[in-house]
Amino acid sequence: MSLFAFLGTLEIGLIYGLVALGVYLTFRILDFPDLTVDGSFPMGGAVAATAIVAGINPWVATILATFSGAFCGLVTAFLAVRCGILHLLASILTMIAAFSVNIRIMGRPNIALLGEPTIFSPFESLGFDPLHVHLGVIFILVVCSSLFVIRLLSSDFGLGLRATGVNSQMVAAQGGNIGLFTYFGLALSNGLVAFSGALFAQSNSFADVTSGVGTIVVGLAAVILGQTLLSGTRIWVAVSAVILGSILYRLSVAFALSSGMFGLQASDLNLITAVLVALALVIPKMKNTVQCKMMSGRLPDSD
Amino acid sequence: MKRINGMSLFCAAVLLCMTAATSLAQSYKVAVSQIVEHPALDATRQGLLDGLKAKGYEEGKNLKFIYQTAQGNPAIAVQIAKQFVGEKPNVLVGIATPTAQALAASTRSIPVIFTAVTDPFGAKLVKNLAHPEGNVTGLSDLSPVVQHVELMQEIVPELRTIGVVFNPGEANAVALVDLLKKTAMSKGIQVVEASALKSADVQGAARIIASKVQVIYAPTDNTVASAIDALVGVANQVKIPVVGGSTSFVKNGAVASLGFDYYQVGVQTAEYVEAVLKGTPVSELPVKFARGSDLFLNQKVAKRLGITFPDAMLKRATNLK
Numbered sequence: 001m002s003l004f005a006f007l008g009t010l011e012i013g014l015i016y017g018l019v020a021l022g023v024y025l026t027f028r029i030l031d032f033p034d035l036t037v038d039g040s041f042p043m044g045g046a047v048a049a050t051a052i053v054a055g056i057n058p059w060v061a062t063i064l065a066t067f068s069g070a071f072c073g074l075v076t077a078f079l080a081v082r083c084g085i086l087h088l089l090a091s092i093l094t095m096i097a098a099f100s101v102n103i104r105i106m107g108r109p110n111i112a113l114l115g116e117p118t119i120f121s122p123f124e125s126l127g128f129d130p131l132h133v134h135l136g137v138i139f140i141l142v143v144c145s146s147l148f149v150i151r152l153l154s155s156d157f158g159l160g161l162r163a164t165g166v167n168s169q170m171v172a173a174q175g176g177n178i179g180l181f182t183y184f185g186l187a188l189s190n191g192l193v194a195f196s197g198a199l200f201a202q203s204n205s206f207a208d209v210t211s212g213v214g215t216i217v218v219g220l221a222a223v224i225l226g227q228t229l230l231s232g233t234r235i236w237v238a239v240s241a242v243i244l245g246s247i248l249y250r251l252s253v254a255f256a257l258s259s260g261m262f263g264l265q266a267s268d269l270n271l272i273t274a275v276l277v278a279l280a281l282v283i284p285k286m287k288n289t290v291q292c293k294m295m296s297g298r299l300p301d302s303d
Numbered sequence: 304m305k306r307i308n309g310m311s312l313f314c315a316a317v318l319l320c321m322t323a324a325t326s327l328a329q330s331y332k333v334a335v336s337q338i339v340e341h342p343a344l345d346a347t348r349q350g351l352l353d354g355l356k357a358k359g360y361e362e363g364k365n366l367k368f369i370y371q372t373a374q375g376n377p378a379i380a381v382q383i384a385k386q387f388v389g390e391k392p393n394v395l396v397g398i399a400t401p402t403a404q405a406l407a408a409s410t411r412s413i414p415v416i417f418t419a420v421t422d423p424f425g426a427k428l429v430k431n432l433a434h435p436e437g438n439v440t441g442l443s444d445l446s447p448v449v450q451h452v453e454l455m456q457e458i459v460p461e462l463r464t465i466g467v468v469f470n471p472g473e474a475n476a477v478a479l480v481d482l483l484k485k486t487a488m489s490k491g492i493q494v495v496e497a498s499a500l501k502s503a504d505v506q507g508a509a510r511i512i513a514s515k516v517q518v519i520y521a522p523t524d525n526t527v528a529s530a531i532d533a534l535v536g537v538a539n540q541v542k543i544p545v546v547g548g549s550t551s552f553v554k555n556g557a558v559a560s561l562g563f564d565y566y567q568v569g570v571q572t573a574e575y576v577e578a579v580l581k582g583t584p585v586s587e588l589p590v591k592f593a594r595g596s597d598l599f600l601n602q603k604v605a606k607r608l609g610i611t612f613p614d615a616m617l618k619r620a621t622n623l624k
Contacts, residue, residue, distance in 0.1 A: 008385025008409070012378065099500065103471055110474035112404055112427030130411075204381045205408035205427075208401050209472045211377040218378070253379065257371055257386050267340055270374055 004131065009254040011135050011203065013247030014142045016218055018196035020226065020242040021149060022189040023219030028227075028238070029153070030185040031165035034216075035091040036076045039098025040069035040190040041215040044197025045207035046102045049111040052202075058119045062198045069194020072098055073186035081179045095212075102209045109209045111201075118202035134203050141199065145192060146239050152188075153235045161185055193219075221277055222246035228281050252276035331360060331580050332367040332392035336383045336406060338399040339375040341529045343549050343565040347398055347419050350569020351576065358577045367392075377401045384409040394579050396572065397441075399525065400426050400474050407439045414579045417441035418572040419565065421475040421523070423590055432590040440588045442572050446523050446548040446562055448482040452490065454561050454598075455546050457616055459517050464493045466516030468508045468534055469524045471498045476524035479548065483520065505530035509537035516543065521557060523548040531555045542608050553599040553624060558610060560599045568593045597621040 019037060026034035044065040051061035072094055079090035103109055123133040152158045163171045164181040172178055193215070201207035226245020230237060256272035335351070337344055352368060360366040369392065373380035384405040387395055395415045397403030403417035407428055415438055417428055423443050429435045456462045465487055469476040480496065487494045495516050497508035505527060509519065519538050521527050527534060528549065535556035538545045547553060547560035575588055599622040600612055617623070 002386075002389030002391075004389030005386040006389075008389070009382060012382055012385070016378070099472065108425075108474060108477050109472045110400060110404075110426065112425070114404070114407060114427040115430070200378070200381075203408075204377075204405060206377075206401065206404040208377045208404075208474075210375065210401070213376055250382065253382055254386060257383060267372060267374065269372070269379070 005254060005258075007131055007135055009250045010247060011131075011138055012200075013250035014135075014138045014243070015196050015199050015203065016222065016250065017142050017243035017246040018145060018192050018199070019215055019219040020222035020246040021145065021239065022192040022196070023216065024223050024238065024242045025149070025185055025189040025192070027220065027223060029162055029165050030182065030189075032080075032182065032186065033088050033091070034073075034076060034186060034189065035088065036072050036094045036098070036186070036190050037193045037215045037219055038212045039095040039102070040072040040193045040212075041197040041200075042102050042207070042209050042212035043068050043072060043098055043105070044194030045201030045211060046105045046111070046197075046209065047194070048198035049113055049201050049207035050106055052113060052116050052118065053111060058117055058121070058202065062119060062195065062202070065198035066191045066195040069197070070187040070191035072194070073188070073190030074183060076190075077179075077183040077186040081182050099209065099212075102212075106207065106209070111207045113202060113205045113207070116205075118205075119199075120202065138199060138203065141195075142243065145195070146243060149188075149192075150236050150239050218246075218249060222249050225249055225277060225280055228284060248280065249273075249277060252280070330365055330367065331394075332369065332390070333360075333394050333396060333576060333580075334369040334387040334390065334392040335371075335396040335398065336380060336387060336402040337370070337372045338377075338380060338402045339525060339529075340372050341525060342551055343523065343528050344398050344419060344525070346551065346565040347569040347572070350566040351396065351418070351572050352569070353566075354570035354573025355576060357570075358573060360577070360580070373402060377405070380405040381409075388413060394576050396576065403428055403439075403441070407437075411438055413438065414585050415439045415441075416572060416575050416579065418568060419444045421445050422478045425478065426474065429590055435585055435588065435590060438585050440585050440590055441575060442568060443590060443592050444523065444563070444565075444568055445592055446479055448479060448548075449486050450561050451520065451546060451548065452483070452486045452492070454559060455518050455520065456490070457613060458544060458546065458559060458610060462492055462517055464495055464516040464518075466495045466497065466509075466512035466519040467522060468497045468499055468505055468512070468519065468527055469522050470500060470526035472500060473524055473526060476522055476527070479522040479524070483522070499526055499530070502526050502530035502533075506533040506537060509534045513537050513541045513543065518543055519545045521545055521547045521549075521552055523562070528552075531557070539604075539607070544605070544608055544610060550597050550599040550622070553601045553622070556601065556604050558601050558604050558608065559612075562597065563593045564597060600624065 026032045047068040048061045048065040076091045076094040079085045080087050120133050124130050160176045161181050168178050222245035223242045226241035230241035253273050256269050362368045371383045380402045388410045395406045397406040397417045398419050400420050406415045418441050423429050428439050469480050484494045495512045497512045499505040499508040531552050535545050544558035547557035550560045550562050550564050553560045598620045600620045601624045
């Protein structure tokens with residue numbers, strides 16, 4: 001893999017790290033399987049791109065995008081908490097509705113940002129290499145977002161949020177408002193995902209309504225991959241793990257893309273990616289079982 | 304004796320170096336990124352490969368042809384673009400809009416040739432169609448929609464309603480349907496739309512409009528192209544003709560099609576790739592609109608539907624089935 005490809009992979013991995021962070025908040029913390037992300041990711045891109053083309057400052061556009069995602073999360077939470085629709089279905093409803101809304105927002109399925117100002121352009125105009133600028137800005141934004149989430153989850157409010165996912169009855173018994181925690185958690189999660197979508201659109205110069213397809217799969221794979229490889233109960237470990245997981249997932253894709261020499265064809269990409277991720281999940285376990293077997297094998301000797 | 308040996312050895316060495324140098328200089332790398340695999344886009348890629356071969360660029364000999372498909376996922380398209388730019392090919396080729404945009408956003412130095420992009424201006428790939436300013440130019444596959452409407456009028460006299468199935472999430476298709484509506488409106492024809500977000504939805508969408516329209520128009524939409532058989536199947540059930548934006552649809556049972564063979568689009572793309580390989584600056588290559596409006600007619604299906612083609616039309620046809 002060339003350095004350019006590696007840095008590019010790192011960049012996409014970091015952008016999707018925000019998606020992983022959002023998915024971590026819903027799946028792991030709130031225990032709320034949320035598929036809204038497939039709609040809020042492209043919505044972030046759609047809102048940011050539409051606003052930028054309309055002449056709004058890219059940073060303001062990015063913030064608007066984040067709020068649009070948070071709104072998606074609120075809709076899902078409303079459907080689940082207020083209307084009593086099953087979590088999974090509530091999020092699917094928001095997700096499919098978001099597709100139509102995204103086309104409404106943009107007025108068409110694809111908005112190009114080539115040549116438009118983005119949050120990266122002030123740094124690019126200073127003469128830095130665009131690739132380095134993108135990577136640097138995104139790295140800082142991802143670190144800030146992670147710190148925010150860690151800080152939040154460590155607070156008293158965050159404790160309530162975490163408790164809601166573990167034992168909601170206990171939270172209710174303690175006088176906590178489960179509905180409030182669900183609303184907030186979903187809004188934050190989808191806000192992060194839309195933020196990621198806004199960064200993706202600006203970094204790659206286009207917002208496309210189809211870019212949401214499979215966001216949840218990538219996010220979940222990143223969360224599970226990261227937490228398997230870097231397990232720990234501390235919040236900062238878990239947050240770093242999911243971001244790392246996202247980068248590793250993208251590296252698997254990049255590796256799959258460069259596997260042409262083994263007689264594999266381009267359409268095998270998804271299969272190879274799946275196999276690589278599965279291997280990454282299984283190998284650490286195999287190492288453990290092998291170690292256990294060796295240990296148990298030695299026991300009779302020591303007798 | 305010894306001296307002669309030395310001389311010949313030296314000569315041989317020089318010759319070897321020269322051949323090595325020329326073979327190195329003639330080795331080109333062309334990287335192709337395609338958004339999704341379906342018959343029309345695959346034909347474009349094959350046409351490109353064959354077109355390059357006809358011009359003396361043969362894969363494995365003096366050409367390295369790298370190909371990846373994003374399997375419909377724009378995030379993967381971006382990753383492919385980064386990977387390709389890192390490999391520093393001589394030319395990057397983007398097949399369809401999102402892949403072309405991803406390539407254009409990833410490099411400002413390596414020439415990018417797009418193909419099968421309906422609206423390159425709207426996709427911001429070029430600022431000026433006649434004089435591309437950056438490193439990007441290519442071929443647009445904008446369908447001759449006006450002629451398509453005329454064709455439908457020839458096939459169905461007294462045409463009042465046209466049905467169209469398309470994916471509102473696809474930039475290409477939306478541009479075409481807008482053009483279709485504008486053209487039809489000027490002729491007093493009503494357009495009934497049905498949207499299909501996935502190829503699995505095409506059949507259902509076709510069912511909804513089939514009984515309300517006199518003819519179904521199948522645009523060059525990636526989703527519809529993937530499920531053209533389903534669309535034709537529904538139309539056959541209610542005995543209305545399907546007119547296709549791509550000639551490849553006629554093979555699948557569309558009654559008629561006026562357009563270009565995507566294979567030919569690929570061959571025409573090869574001309575631009577060759578020009579860039581020969582050192583022509585991108586700014587001297589204006590965006591081309593794919594030529595070769597072929598008329599394909601399917602007489603077997605027409606007979607089943609009770610349609611007789613006018614003689615003038617049969618004469619114009621470039622391909623009869």
